[in-house]
Amino acid sequence: MTDRTQSAPDFARSSPLPAILTPPPQRSRIGRSLRRHPTIWLGGTIIACVALVAIFAPLIAPMDPTALNPANRLKPPSSEAWFGTDMLGRDIFSRSVFGARVSLAVGLGVALCATLAGVIIGLIAGFTRWADNVIMRVMDGMMSIPAILLAIALMTLLRGGSIFNVIVAITIAEIPRVARLTRSVVLSARELAYVEAAVACGTSKPGIIWHHIMPNTVAPVTVQATYICASAMITEAILSFIGAGLPTSVPSWGNIMAEGRALWQVKPNIVFFPALFLSVTVLAVNLLGDGLRDAVDPRLAKRV
Numbered sequence: 001m002t003d004r005t006q007s008a009p010d011f012a013r014s015s016p017l018p019a020i021l022t023p024p025p026q027r028s029r030i031g032r033s034l035r036r037h038p039t040i041w042l043g044g045t046i047i048a049c050v051a052l053v054a055i056f057a058p059l060i061a062p063m064d065p066t067a068l069n070p071a072n073r074l075k076p077p078s079s080e081a082w083f084g085t086d087m088l089g090r091d092i093f094s095r096s097v098f099g100a101r102v103s104l105a106v107g108l109g110v111a112l113c114a115t116l117a118g119v120i121i122g123l124i125a126g127f128t129r130w131a132d133n134v135i136m137r138v139m140d141g142m143m144s145i146p147a148i149l150l151a152i153a154l155m156t157l158l159r160g161g162s163i164f165n166v167i168v169a170i171t172i173a174e175i176p177r178v179a180r181l182t183r184s185v186v187l188s189a190r191e192l193a194y195v196e197a198a199v200a201c202g203t204s205k206p207g208i209i210w211h212h213i214m215p216n217t218v219a220p221v222t223v224q225a226t227y228i229c230a231s232a233m234i235t236e237a238i239l240s241f242i243g244a245g246l247p248t249s250v251p252s253w254g255n256i257m258a259e260g261r262a263l264w265q266v267k268p269n270i271v272f273f274p275a276l277f278l279s280v281t282v283l284a285v286n287l288l289g290d291g292l293r294d295a296v297d298p299r300l301a302k303r304v
Contacts, residue, residue, distance in 0.1 A: 037294050043287030050281050054100040061094035065251040074267055083273040086259055095251040096274050102163065102252040103233045103281060109167040110174060110232035111225045117171070118178020119221060123209055125179065126186025136183065139176040147173040151235055152244050161247045166239065170232045181224050182217050189216040226289030230282045237278055253278045 053060060063081075069089030077084045083092035125135040142150065147170075154169035155161070190213065239245030240254025241261075248255050253274040260270025 037291040039287040040291030040295065043284045043289075043291060046280065046284035047288065050100055050277075050284070051104060053097055054104050057097045057101060061091070061097045063091040063094045065090060065095040065098045066249060067091075074263070076267075077269055084267070084269045086256070086270050087263070092256065092270060092273055095256050096253065096277050098251040099253040099256060099274060099277065100281070102246065102250065103236065103278065105163060106166055106170065106236040107229040107233040107285070109163075110170045111229035113167065113171040114174040114228050115178055115221055115225045118175045119182050119217060121175065121179040122182025122217075123186060123213065126183040127190060127209060127213065132183075136180070139179050142173070143176045143180075145173075147231070148235055148238055151239060152242075155239060155244050161245060161250075163246065163250075166236055166245055169239075170235050173235075174228050174232065177228065178221060178224055181220055185217045185220055186213055189213050223289055223293045226285055226292060230285040230289070233278065233282055233285070 067090065069085070072081070072085050072089040073087055075081055075085040075089075081091050081093065083096060086092055086095075121135060121139070125132045125139075150173040151169045154172055155165060158165040158169060236245060236252070237254035237257070240252050241258045243258065245254060246252050248259065256274040257271045260267060264271055
């Protein structure tokens with residue numbers, strides 16, 4: 001009898017069952033996820049390169065993007081001016097490099113502000129039943145207006161073509177998307193057993209929201225933030241293109257394209273290169289968002 005009781009722990013220690021039940025290290029799961037979803041590192045690499053271009057723009061740009069040189073106006077691409085020059089003799093390559101700063105600042109700023117505001121509104125609407133109808137009707141009314149039209153109207157009210165005003169205008173137009181997504185996640189999460197158990201144990205509402213509801217919103221909201229970043233870059237370019245965004249003195253991709261639209265058939269390089277920068281950057285952000293969406297999908301996570 002004594003021998004059997006002593007042999008049981010030895011068998012448990014020699015069994016491979018604990019090793020099988022032990023979850024793989026976090027670093028290993030992340031590595032497998034990146035290998036299975038290459039769009040994450042592909043999009044992230046392109047975004048990192050654009051960010052480096054924006055940070056080191058003064059060192060990369062061969063000329064001052066705002067320097068006027070009428071003697072060199074409308075020059076074709078050459079070794080001196082890689083992308084050519086515009087109607088005022090400004091170097092298009094230098095202006096495109098500095099334009100990365102504007103697009104990234106607007107995209108990241110709108111994504112961060114819209115995500116924070118949308119998450120707060122969605123949490124309140126999803127967890128507080130009496131405020132749900134009022135808040136979501138306001139969000140529905142905002143979403144009934146196209147984002148670009150709402151941004152144009154807000155820019156008119158703000159009366160100033162600064163980067164801050166552009167970020168505020170686009171952020172207000174993007175908040176309903178995050179709020180509705182967060183609310184849908186909260187409505188599903190608050191019916192889960194562990195949330196009901198926390199309510200039965202007398203946990204405060206802030207504690208339930210922070211410890212039990214918020215973790216469920218991180219993955220979908222992060223993916224949504226990448227799409228908002230890409231949408232904000234396009235909206236900023238549209239606003240600048242139609243003259244409702246940044247002043248023409250600010251080198252942004254939308255402004256560069258707007259200045260060259262009258263000469264599109266004669267000098268397509270003025271519009272083509274900033275449009276190429278914008279397209280590649282937006283594509284990279286969308287690739288990153290698609291990869292994150294696939295990585296956080298529970299049905300795909302089981303296969304990784």
